[in-house]
Amino acid sequence: MIQHFHFKPLYEHKQLPGWLISFFYKQQRYQAEYHKDGSIRFLGVAPAEDDLAVVEKMVHELMLFHVYD
Structure with a gap:
């Protein structure tokens, strides 16, 4: 199970979609670009x-x- 899921836009003006995400899975912290x-x-x-x-399926759902x- 993913815990402490956070996301924020990659781009300042938010018109271009893309997000920086971070989360914990099995007590390991991960960062990715979505x-x-x-x-x-x-x-x-x-x-x-x-x-x-x-993990990818859970990220897509979140x-x-x-x-x-």
Whole structure:
């Protein structure tokens, strides 16, 4: 489960979609860029390969709830 999910716009004027996100998963902090096409680019450490699909699905659900609501 993702905990302490935060997001903020990548661009000052907010007309260009894109967000910097951060969260904890399995007691590890992750940072990533979430782009308007739904792609996620992890900055630094990325989740393990076997957790990656699960983490990306949870991030998409959180972004839909918080940003695209």
